[in-house]
Amino acid sequence: MSKNNNSPSTTPNFGSGSTATQQHHNNNLTGVEHIQFSEQVDKALEEVLPHKDPFDTSLFDPIVYINTNFPNEQALNEKLESYIIKVKKKIQRVDEDILAAVRKQSSAGVQARKDLEEARDTIQSLFKKIHEIKSKAEQSEQMVQNITKDIKSLDYGKRNLTVTITTLKRLHMLVSAVDKLTLYTQKKQYKQVAELMEAVNELLQSFEKYRNSIPKVQNLFSRFESVKKTLREQLFQDFKSLDAHKNSGRENVQQLLSEACLAVDSLGDAVRTELISQFVKSRALHVYDMTFREGKEESKLERIADRYKWLLKVLKTYQEQFGDIFPDYWCVPQEITIEFSLMTREAIVRMLQNGKDLSGKTLYSVILSTIKFERDMQERFYDPDEAEILVDIQQQKKLLEQEEKALKELSMKVEKGSPESDEILKKQIKITLKRRELEKQEQEFTKTSSLDSLLKGGAEGAIAAEKQKKKPKFKFNLIGFISSCFEEYMNVYIEYEEESMRETLAKIIQKETWDMNSEYSSSQDLFMYIVESMKSCSALSKKRTLFELVEKVFKKYLNNYADILMHKLPKIQSIAQPTTVATTGASTTSGTTASQGASSLMSRLGMGNILNTNEIVTTDKKAKLTEKEEMLVFYIINSADYCQQNIEMVEEELRETLQEPYCDQVDLSDEQGKFYLLLKSGVEVLVNNLMNVMEKQFTEMLSISWAHVDTVGDQSNHISVIMQTLKDAIPFLARFLPTTHFKFFCDNFILSFMSTLTSCIYKCKKFSPMGAQQMLYDVSCLTKFCLRELIIIGDPNRFDKDDVASFSKKVDIKAQKIECILRTILQPNDFLVGTYLQYAGSDHSVAELTKILELKDLQKNEKQQILENYQKEVKKRQQGSQQEQNNSTSSSSTTATSGTPGTTSLTIGTATKKMEQVVSSSMSFIKKFNLNN
Template identity: 30%
Template sequence: MEASRMEESTSGSNGAALGKEAEDLDHIETKNFSATEYLNKLFPNEESLSGLPEFLVKLRRRIRKVNDEILVAVRQQSQTGSRAKEDLAQAQNGIEDLSGRITEIKVKAEQSETKVQEICRDIKKLDYAKRHLTNTITAFRRLSMLMSAIQNLQEVSDKRDYRETANLMEAVNQLASHFESFSQIPKVCELRGQLSAIKSGLRATIFDDFIYATAKEEIPPETLEKLTHACRVVEAIDLHVKDELVSRICNKEMSAYQQIFSTNEAPSTKLEKTDRRYTWMKKLLTRKQPFWDVFPKSWEVSSLLCTSFCKITKAHLSETLDSMRDNPDVANLLKALHWTLDFEKELNLMAGGGEISLYEVVDDGNEDGENEAADEAELTEAEIIKRKYMAARKEREEGGSGQSEPGASQAQKEGAFTGSISSCFEQHLKCYVELEEKSLMETIDNLVNAETWEAEGGENNVISSSVQVFLHIKKSLKRCSLLTKGETLFNLSSSFKRVLQAYSERLISRLPRNTSNKSMNSMATTVSSDWHVKFDDKEEKVVCLIINTAEYCYETVDSLGQSIAKILDKPFSNQIDMSEVEDDYSGVITTALSTLVLGLETRVDQALADMARVNWAALDLVGDQSEYVNVFSSVLADSIPRLGALLDQNNFRFMCDKFTASFIPRYRSTIFKLKMLSDSGTQQLLLDAQAIRTLLLDLPSLGNHGLPPSYSRTVQQEMSKAENLLKVLLSPPDAILSNFLALMPITAAKEMPQILELKGLSKAEQQDVLNEMSRRGLLDEQDTSRLVASGEGSRRMPDIKWGGKFENLKQKMKDSAKGSQALKLKERFQLKGKFNVNLNLGNRN
């Protein structure tokens, strides 16, 4: 009973769910509808199939509803198509009716146009007649006016009334322009001929009036006014007439200039009178100020006159300089060049100043041109003139005046006269460059001879002569840049290179020399003492000052090259290269540092000599560090702090690197120079080597400079070679080969005979070790057959008594020889593929 009730309740719930899902059939119409998923959702289990009949009924009802909707839509669409055909037929009928109306309107418009043309045909003829009649009347009136104007022009031109002539000329030109197309009419040709004759006559009379006026010292005001109107007449005649007039006036003035200064004097005398040329030009512009005001500004008469003057003066000076090529007078040459540059500056200021004319800034107090003041005074005067110009220009700009004309030519622009005369000096300034170079060389000699070789006191800690050298070079550069910025300045830069290279040679010559007077680049050796360089603390300070000075010069040379390149004109600015000079001063630094290293090596050489004099074979006890280590320590403690205070970090690092690279190999070579070592002597040397390693690692702290970790690594690596050598010497005779192979590089195999001699092995023992090395391919047969000693052989050193901490070191070395070192050696030979042997450190193979 209970099961049947549960089944009925389950089927009832399923039926309710099915009915709900069946009512919602709208999503069947979606695009991504899946019938399988939908049915699985409605009938998830067998119990849900009980609602299937009801679902089918509802589905059929929905199908009938959809079919009815489709039928209604088809009927509506059929009715719509019929109405569309009727509307289309009505539209076509309307279009045909509209087309007919348009055609009718077009026909009526053509008929109307024909009627209007018939009505206006006579009116158009009358209009053309009126137009032609008006043009004819106008032409006759203009012809009458032209005839009257030419007649009046003839009358006023005969009277030289240029005011009326200018007005009439402008009117005649305007009237004549209307008859350009009537050139074949006789009357017009006659009038044009009369006008040409009048213009020719005016041209001649105006030219005569201007030439006559230029010959006078004082021109009456009425004449100036007359000439002003004459300029208007000239402009009305033709532009070519204007150019011819200006050219004649310039030639007239310049012919007088050529007569005055074309003399047969000596070239040097002509050059001395260069300033008189410019004074004459200033006087010309000043004296005839009212005359130059006659001309319109657009004519640029002042600029053209100055241009003609510059061309003639350049030709005269070029001829004079060419005649002086073999025997140049540098003083007069530079003086003339200064005068020329100052004059060009004044011309440029005039050209860029708009309304300002040259005569406004002429200094009447110097019109005689005999002022021979210093160049600096002349330049100061030019700067004063320039400030005067700029102040006047500023006032005009603030007042709304001084605007440049739109059609201003290049001669009116500031800088147009630069090099217009001075360019002829360029190829003759070689003597000036030579004089500057000679003067700088003499200055260097004087500075070096007077040098106290003490620090100047600045931040760079350099000698005073280096600062003075660059100061003189800067002054020379400034002097030359005021004269020219072209080839001469470029040639002077080459002189600067030679001067700086000469100074670097003076620095090198001041360095202390070694006993054999050889190059400071030689290395310290244990063979001889020719490389010794002995100097006191004062000389050591001088060497450091030379290093700092060369460093200062190296840095300053680069900035000097950049300054020269900025001043030079192209293409010379791209050709400045100071690398050779920088290399020279870099060489000075290297040589001076090498000298310091050799001096330090010379001092510590006494410690190595003391080391070589000790009888290490007779030493039977191991104590504290040896006396030679104390000597070495005292030398470093005395020199390194002083050098660290005088050198910068980079140079101090270089010195330390070079010192350790030289000293440690010499220390190792000194070990090989010892005759024989006992075990206690070898142990003492090993202790000393560790002390020397510590001293070398303490060099940065002694010099109060921080050095990179690479320095410590280098000291550790190099000192390890000497310590490993001593450890090999401490090995028992039967383990010396294995320890050698474990601690020493393969390249040190040729040192084995010397090691065996230091060890004190007998001749037979030495030969056995060498034969074994030869068998392994480490030595050649010649090395193997070499006799290590003569006589009966060396005696074995007696065993020493190890005490204290050295007993542990001895035991540690024996364990190392029998353990890890043998394994390393075996791996080394197996990796090479050359040997594959079993090593027993207790017995020789």
């Protein structure tokens, strides 16, 4: 064991030693290799063998243990000797326990070997007994086989005799049944034939394997096939001769043929299908081709409804004449309808292929009649079974669960008590009521369902099975059976709708008065037409046709209407931007008149021959709007707002109406965005018009020689006029603009006004200190007493406090930029840079400071010196910011505290030596004991 670790200079400071140092001390103290188990193993050992002794824990640290027991030198001197005696006694007890355990284990080993020998002898004895039992069992089995050998032969003989007797009885029954079947067929006793046919089929199944090996059986099969052939021919002949008994003996014939249907059923599905098909073509629909022969007036496409009426008469005649003959589960009326639909579909396809001048109006009428016919027939014939009804209920419940989950997630994002929250609550209540209704229907249907009775035995089960057997098996879906043939020709309908909408839009624009006071609105009429057109088309198709109508017609004419409104919007030039027309999308080239622009627009929209260009002609660009033109701008803004909102509603309605996959492909966001652009352009026209009204006051401000102003007085005259102009104009604008768009107008006006004011300040060239002070006072009065309260001028309750505070904050931010310019001018050269950086904040630049210095009467070298000071100050602030960041990063790291050297190290070293001696003595004793044993 190395002694270097015990010297005071190398003893670690307790409480801050590293893991490696602690492990090294552990090894020195014990003198043996320290085994470190994993955390999971230590945890498992602690659960099995819980310990209280600190020496037993895997995290035992001798240094920490010594520091705990001897915190200082005084404690070491007073307690060390007594502690060592205590540890030695403990070690002695442990040694004694170990010795006793070893002796006990030695005696237990001897006893264990003795028990093992006894168990081995017992197993061998048991194995011998099992072998003897197995041998005796085999002997007993052989004895039983010898006893029952004769009995088995008798049993086989009895079984063969029983089979022979049964077979002979069945053969006799089969012969008798075939004879009776032949006789009943000749006498046309079809009810008895049907009953015997089922019995003969069942008997023949048991002789199927002897069909080709026994001549007698082969003969019976041949006779039966001959009887079936004769019966089939006789039945078909009886149904053909039905018309011969129209007057005399019809009741007897109906009774005969009604029983004949039972015989047809016994011959199999193929015979029944052939008979029904022959009846439908030769009896029910034999005059169809003659009635609607090509070239006749009734055969024209526009008279397709006559064919559907004709079928209703055929079905009525069938019910009167043949309803008592054919059973319901044969579904003869349904088969008549299917055959009629196939023939009508072929006729329609031929007419569509040959119809060169097919009009959209005719096509719409034909499709509407066809769809109505299909729905009527579907409702009349289609009878869903129990399983389909249950599946439909389950699907509805699943959809309700999905909708309820979506509403629950949405409610978590919406503030409680808000209108949106109330709306969600109403929808959740409706879903709950609907789910309860579905559950009630499901319970009632389950009680009356015949599916339960089918699972029961006895007479009840037989009756239910018979009902299921007799139930109509008609499962054709008549929806789209005929109307699907129109899909390839729906472009004609789309073209018809496009032409109709083009004419409608032209009429709407012709009727438009462009007057806010008029009750008529072209935008309302346009959307009424779109909604009606959408409803009409959805009655025909909720898939591709409706989707194409949206893509090719609705979108096109919404964009056309937006272009017309944009062209109608007056054009005005802003004093802030003298070379640009503010109305986006409404500008015309300098050489083109408004009339030429309108004519070009009408030609592009395809309305040149329908709409007079005077209806949408606009005046050329001008500086100010007349009152009538202002009202026109208000009207266009409100129309654009109406269209924007209704486009969203139409899109939602289309998503609910269209079927997969088209419902997710509807997107009218571009059209909505175009009307928003129109609305924005209208607001910009109003902003520029108001700015142009105040053009004279801005010109007056530029005419003042600010460099020679030597006193500061009350606010300037042009500022008073501007404030009065705004106080007169704002209530007028607020009266005709929707609240949200009025706020949008105010936001845009502040941007334009502050930009123009800043530009004018820079154009004033030079400012004296008093001139800058006067300008600062003017701006302060204008901001404080007018601009900050712009949105509530004329009506303090127009907006709530939060909206007013938010708007005032925007105004203050813009005003601060102007204040920065003027306060920088007022400062002496030494303080100018600091003042500029203070008011400019992070939005400062050399270019802006250079422009500000041009407003101050300075020499060139003074300007250069100020700019150099600015760059130095900016660099200095950047370095200071970087240094603060570095200090913040370094302060987050901490250093380990060190212990106190000196007497403590000496004390710990002494304690460590004595503890090592005690532990080494104990380990030597244990090793010696193990070697001796």
